[in-house]
Amino acid sequence: MSIATVSPSSPVLQTMDLACINAIRTLSMDGVQAANSGHPGTPMALAPVAYCLWQQFLRFDPQDPVWPNRDRFVLSIGHASMLLYSLLHLTEVRAVSKDYETLGEVSVPLDAIKSFRQLDSRCPGHPEYRWTSGVETTTGPLGQGVATSVGMAIARQWLAARYNRQGFEDLFDFNVYALCGDGCMMEGISSEAASLAGHLKLSNLCWIYDNNHITIEGNTALAFTEDVATRFIGYGWNVTRVGDANDLEMLARAFRTFQDTKDRPTLIIVDSHIGYGAPHKQDTSGAHGEPLGEEEVRLAKRSYGWPEDKKFFVPEGVYDHFRQGIGKRGQQLRDAWFARISEYRKQYPELAEELFRMQHRQLPDGWDRELPEFPADPKGLATRESSAEVLNAAAKNIPWLIGGSADLGPSTKTRITQEGAGDFSAENYAGRNFHFGIREHAMGAILNGLSLVKVRPFGSGFFIFVDYMRGSMRLSALMELPVIYVFTHDSIGVGEDGPTHQPIEQLAHMRSMPGLIVIRPADANEVREAWKVILQLHHEPAVLVLTRQAVPTIDRTKYAAASGLARGAYILADAPAGNPEVILIATGSEVALCLEAYEQLSKEGVRARVVSMPSWELFDDQDRNYRDAVLPPHVKARVSVEEASDFGWSKYTSSEGHNVCIESFGASAPLKQLLKKFGFTAERIIAAAKSQIAQQRAQS
Ligand SMILES: Cc1ncc(C[n+]2csc(CCOP(=O)(O)OP(=O)(O)O)c2C)c(N)n1
Ligand SMILES: [Mg+2]
Numbered sequence: 001m002s003i004a005t006v007s008p009s010s011p012v013l014q015t016m017d018l019a020c021i022n023a024i025r026t027l028s029m030d031g032v033q034a035a036n037s038g039h040p041g042t043p044m045a046l047a048p049v050a051y052c053l054w055q056q057f058l059r060f061d062p063q064d065p066v067w068p069n070r071d072r073f074v075l076s077i078g079h080a081s082m083l084l085y086s087l088l089h090l091t092e093v094r095a096v097s098k099d100y101e102t103l104g105e106v107s108v109p110l111d112a113i114k115s116f117r118q119l120d121s122r123c124p125g126h127p128e129y130r131w132t133s134g135v136e137t138t139t140g141p142l143g144q145g146v147a148t149s150v151g152m153a154i155a156r157q158w159l160a161a162r163y164n165r166q167g168f169e170d171l172f173d174f175n176v177y178a179l180c181g182d183g184c185m186m187e188g189i190s191s192e193a194a195s196l197a198g199h200l201k202l203s204n205l206c207w208i209y210d211n212n213h214i215t216i217e218g219n220t221a222l223a224f225t226e227d228v229a230t231r232f233i234g235y236g237w238n239v240t241r242v243g244d245a246n247d248l249e250m251l252a253r254a255f256r257t258f259q260d261t262k263d264r265p266t267l268i269i270v271d272s273h274i275g276y277g278a279p280h281k282q283d284t285s286g287a288h289g290e291p292l293g294e295e296e297v298r299l300a301k302r303s304y305g306w307p308e309d310k311k312f313f314v315p316e317g318v319y320d321h322f323r324q325g326i327g328k329r330g331q332q333l334r335d336a337w338f339a340r341i342s343e344y345r346k347q348y349p350e351l352a353e354e355l356f357r358m359q360h361r362q363l364p365d366g367w368d369r370e371l372p373e374f375p376a377d378p379k380g381l382a383t384r385e386s387s388a389e390v391l392n393a394a395a396k397n398i399p400w401l402i403g404g405s406a407d408l409g410p411s412t413k414t415r416i417t418q419e420g421a422g423d424f425s426a427e428n429y430a431g432r433n434f435h436f437g438i439r440e441h442a443m444g445a446i447l448n449g450l451s452l453v454k455v456r457p458f459g460s461g462f463f464i465f466v467d468y469m470r471g472s473m474r475l476s477a478l479m480e481l482p483v484i485y486v487f488t489h490d491s492i493g494v495g496e497d498g499p500t501h502q503p504i505e506q507l508a509h510m511r512s513m514p515g516l517i518v519i520r521p522a523d524a525n526e527v528r529e530a531w532k533v534i535l536q537l538h539h540e541p542a543v544l545v546l547t548r549q550a551v552p553t554i555d556r557t558k559y560a561a562a563s564g565l566a567r568g569a570y571i572l573a574d575a576p577a578g579n580p581e582v583i584l585i586a587t588g589s590e591v592a593l594c595l596e597a598y599e600q601l602s603k604e605g606v607r608a609r610v611v612s613m614p615s616w617e618l619f620d621d622q623d624r625n626y627r628d629a630v631l632p633p634h635v636k637a638r639v640s641v642e643e644a645s646d647f648g649w650s651k652y653t654s655s656e657g658h659n660v661c662i663e664s665f666g667a668s669a670p671l672k673q674l675l676k677k678f679g680f681t682a683e684r685i686i687a688a689a690k691s692q693i694a695q696q697r698a699q700s
Contacts, residue, residue, distance in 0.1 A: 020090065026301060026304070027113055039289050041274040044278065052248050053073070065134045076181070082116065085112070092322070146193060155449060155454075163354075177207075182213070182215050189442050203265065217285065240258075251270070278297075367394065374553045376556065387544065395432070402450070423435065462494075464489070482537045484542055486544045498669075519614050520587040525554070569614070586641040600686055638692065
């Protein structure tokens with residue numbers, strides 16, 4: 001039946017399908033109108049698409065929205081959030097606690113819809129993971145959702161390859177659906193992600209493209225004339241079309257085509273009319289980002305055959321209809337799955353235990369038993385090299401630690417080398433080494449998708465290219481996902497590659513992001529401690545910043561233990577009686593330089609302290625006593641040393657302190673010449689320390 005053919009004057013309950021669809025539409029319109037802010041047009045247009053998918057196909061149990069084998073639904077057009085909230089409300093999805101326990105109450109009560117976009121409402125402007133149960137990922141920045149869905153689809157393939165066993169071939173067989181629009185299609189990240197998805201033949205992935213020809217500025221003819229279908233065919237996708245978003249039959253057929261397609265992802269292109277039913281706003285950008293207005297709402301309701309004056313109206317039978325559809329199907333599937341997992345636990349207790357721990361973000365017992373200790377060595381090794389050893393020692397005992405690189409694995413050294421680790425590919429979904437290709441932005445989003453399905457992902461690249469993936473990293477932080485980012489080639493230390501490859505402002509960027517833990521370890525043993533901290537994080541993404549060049553392995557019998565890293569900063573070397581007159585603070589490769597300066601200063605009778613400060617965030621988290629013990633407030637002579645912008649360092653050195661830093665872009669030359677040019681020498685640090693002491697004396 002094409003519901004478009006239903007006459008405008010048809011009674012509300014002409015069909016239950018139509019009542020449900022129009023309830024989605026009108027709740028969305030009323031929510032936006034009450035908030036006087038939001039995007040009504042797309043929920044109005046796509047209500048039938050979402051309804052068809054949820055009611056007929058989605059394997060999702062509203063009573064248990066975190067059941068591991070549920071289908072995932074991603075609203076990549078986050079601005080159309082009211083569409084999702086209406087669905088969550090009408091299907092009576094239950095709230096889940098932070099410990100993954102289902103609570104009795106519904107996730108989105110009608111009151112939440114009435115307070116759409118207001119402070120503390122469960123219906124914020126864009127869907128937020130961890131805030132509204134049933135929201136699978138935070139969306140809003142266009143393109144992120146679809147790219148994240150690729151990570152979810154990959155995660156399912158990996159889980160299936162590892163955990164589906166004889167008699168349990170369907171333990172993990174969930175599908176991932178993402179609803180996207182013109183904006184998602186225009187953003188480069190969708191191209192990166194779709195290209196990889198096609199390459200990996202992710203047949204459990206379905207994107208639904210709302211081809212409404214409208215974006216904010218007007219018709220897509222302004223800036224978007226490419227042939228999306230041909231583009232996706234080129235990526236190796238199955239492409240199908242539904243010419244009318246109101247045609248439930250054709251929609252169902254398209255979803256069946258997706259389910260029957262076993263060798264590639266599917267794109268369903270749906271032609272829709274934004275603001276469907278609103279007489280003055282349909283098919284215009286006026287329906288995109290502002291309320292329809294009271295009168296237009298009334299007229300749209302009239303066109304649906306809806307009571308014009310009723311607000312937030314849910315006709316009788318609608319909730320029950322959803323209960324009988326998605327509700328019943330979802331619950332049966334979910335219950336059957338849990339019954340099977342009890343069987344599975346009997347037959348494969350170890351695998352079942354792995355799954356339990358993974359799903360609760362726990363680690364296996366003894367996961368850190370093989371982490372290496374590194375002997376003192378003045379020549380040392382690059383922290384990317386020591387990281388490779390530590391990562392591999394951890395990976396041995398954490399089977400679901402998986403990841404890879406954006407084509408820089410040989411440089412970032414993040415390959416899991418143990419026998420059988422393998423490469424993830426269309427032919428081997430059990431591989432633990434991923435090849436994201438040169439697609440940093442999509443890599444970030446895919447890591448988020450992997451993490452949302454609860455495997456433990458890492459991704460690596462050159463630190464400079466963090467600029468290409470910040471959008472996704474920001475969502476890792478916002479969603480509190482423990483994604484691990486490994487970045488090497490962390491400074492002018494890269495030498496000859498020159499300024500395009502030498503990070504300057506990237507540390508400041510990363511440190512300014514709420515919820516992200518940045519660690520720049522000084523030597524091999526700090527690298528071990530850094531991985532220890534990172535792997536135990538539950539709700540924070542981490543950035544591990546590593547050198548390309550060798551750094552000395554600090555003699556821990558002479559200086560303090562590397563375990564101090566866990567507190568973010570620690571006293572590595574001190575004045576004999578612990579009463580320094582100057583403090584040298586450094587991170588990463590500059591710590592060794594400070595130790596050199598310290599030795600010289602000590603010889604000259606200057607009382608210096610060296611603080612290794614691998615992580616601002618971890619240090620800021622310590623109590624006042626500890627922070628004051630490391631950086632005593634009365635010792636005002638301070639020098640920070642870091643081969644990067646000094647942005648933010650005055651927090652620790654004060655405006656009177658001295659920051660040895662880089663205030664320009666770098667340069668292309670052998671490292672030795674660069675260190676001299678940019679002043680990273682023990683002599684300069686010594687001079688700065690002395691000048692700081694003199695300045696403080698003059699003031700006191
Ligand atoms: C990365 C990013 N850039 C810009 C925006 C602002 N924005 C929100 S919606 C939108 C237009 C999206 O058009 P489309 O995807 O076609 O959605 P429709 O208007 O059809 O619902 C824009 C530019 C955004 N949310 N994310
Ligand atoms: Mg559009």
